[in-house]
Amino acid sequence: MSPRFADDVILDGVRGRESNLPFGILAGIVAAAIGAGIWMAVAITTGLQVGYVVIAIGAMVGLAMRVVGNGRSMIFGIVGALLTLGGCLGGEILTQVQRASSEQSDFYHTLVTTNIPLLVTNIFQQADTMMYVIYAIGIFEGYKLSIRK
Secondary structure, eight states: OOOHHHHHHSSSSSSSSSOOOOHHHHHHHHHHHHHHHHHHHHHHHHHHOHHHHOOOOOOOHHHHHHHHHOOOOHHHHHHHHHHHHHHHHHHHHHHHHHHHHHHHSSSSHHHHHHHHHHHHHHHHSOHHHHHHHHHHHHHHHHHHHHSSO
């Protein structure tokens, strides 16, 4: 590999491009939404809450923010952590709504008639210590991977 080529190629972000928080946030939101869908698909098909999905959501959100946002400041990490939490809670909410829907009440109708704040409260009340640990690991991944070094 020629030295000139090696100087121009980087693996983390795009050289010469400034950081862009709005695009980073947008990429993080898309990654969190995809992660929430993956969470629901895994939980519905397996019947289990798989902790690896939380870590995967954190990695997806963090890497999306890092590559698209190209940021070096702590705000990218904070937003990445919050979007990771949102993706995990979104996946849990979608899973509960899917399980509650029936032939009489389809997924969309169940979603719009569900009391989301009460559902989130119930999710955290029924959580065990291991769920909090796994969420913390995923949120840390979202934080750490969002910041370009």
